[in-house]
Amino acid sequence: MNEIILSVKDLNLDFVIDNKKVRILNNICFDIRKGSVVGIVGESGSGKTQTMMSILGLLPKNAIVSGEIFYNDIDLLKLSENEINKYRWNNISIAFQDSMTALNPYLTIKEQLIEPLLIHKHLGYDEAVKKALDMLDAVQISDAKKRINFYPHEFSGGMRQRVMIAMALICEPEILIADELTTALDVTVKAQIIKLLKELQEKLHMSILFITHDLGILSKIANEIIVMYCGHIMEHNTANGIFNNPTHPYTNGLLASIPKLNDDVEELPFIPGEPPRLDSIMEGCPFASRCLYATERCRNEKPTQKITNNHVVSCFNF
Ligand SMILES: Nc1ncnc2c1ncn2[C@@H]1O[C@H](COP(=O)(O)OP(=O)(O)OP(=O)(O)O)[C@@H](O)[C@H]1O
Ligand SMILES: [Mg+2]
Numbered sequence: 001m002n003e004i005i006l007s008v009k010d011l012n013l014d015f016v017i018d019n020k021k022v023r024i025l026n027n028i029c030f031d032i033r034k035g036s037v038v039g040i041v042g043e044s045g046s047g048k049t050q051t052m053m054s055i056l057g058l059l060p061k062n063a064i065v066s067g068e069i070f071y072n073d074i075d076l077l078k079l080s081e082n083e084i085n086k087y088r089w090n091n092i093s094i095a096f097q098d099s100m101t102a103l104n105p106y107l108t109i110k111e112q113l114i115e116p117l118l119i120h121k122h123l124g125y126d127e128a129v130k131k132a133l134d135m136l137d138a139v140q141i142s143d144a145k146k147r148i149n150f151y152p153h154e155f156s157g158g159m160r161q162r163v164m165i166a167m168a169l170i171c172e173p174e175i176l177i178a179d180e181l182t183t184a185l186d187v188t189v190k191a192q193i194i195k196l197l198k199e200l201q202e203k204l205h206m207s208i209l210f211i212t213h214d215l216g217i218l219s220k221i222a223n224e225i226i227v228m229y230c231g232h233i234m235e236h237n238t239a240n241g242i243f244n245n246p247t248h249p250y251t252n253g254l255l256a257s258i259p260k261l262n263d264d265v266e267e268l269p270f271i272p273g274e275p276p277r278l279d280s281i282m283e284g285c286p287f288a289s290r291c292l293y294a295t296e297r298c299r300n301e302k303p304t305q306k307i308t309n310n311h312v313v314s315c316f317n318f
Contacts, residue, residue, distance in 0.1 A: 039222030097180035158189035230286035
């Protein structure tokens, strides 16, 4: 678990909206190691999805991005659309929350599963179908021979998420990015999907960037956790460190908000207020307006990230 395969360095992202630049991501830095699961957690709008869109070169036209995102020795931010496309299925793959929109409703699962194999892996038809069946077995869809001919709407929500995982893993990527993969599922199915993902991750020795607003779920899968707020990394530590030695006041607030039964976190009762608008000018720490410990300094100066071993905390008061 030591070789770094993805390295995000000083990632900054602005969107141009009505001729004005709005800062979405600020100095995002983190590494993903081979075989490791990195969780990104944060409230809605904190920049989790835009971080993954930056990695995959899927940003909209009004985006201005700077920094570096190294996949092995290649800076993904420097690649053209065509070049990055080569990496998308084979090396880095995504599975989304919303399988109903991510899967094409007009194509059978078979057609959708074999397409990347035909295009990206250049397999023959029969070989691709065999691989697709194997993958459905791997995600524990029983009677795969019959169900491979189903359309997405013929599966239940949990089954569709399994199909999504099968799609994302079909080319055996080195890195899987899962964006709110389990959010829409009920507690039992959620637990099954996490267990399955963990098993596949270990078997394929792949790395996962697991994006969620549910810190509780990360205790079951992540090795490291990045806590984001308003496009900033507030804290980054081992999962153990985040749960047993939370340092940033925001991390503490998130931990206090984990519901007992691992339900979805819809709001954060222990952190009053809501995140500031990104288009309001932020001088100091973005969390200052909600933080119980905020001082004058916090409101005027951005806490630079303090690094102790592998532990990053953007706070003056820890
Ligand atoms: N195309 C766009 N143009 C302008 N602003 C955008 C665009 N897409 C996203 N944003 C803004 O970027 C910020 C970060 O959004 P992002 O989708 O990354 O949040 P998130 O952490 O994934 O939230 P959620 O938990 O709701 O998925 C938000 O303020 C959002 O409104
Ligand atoms: Mg998102």
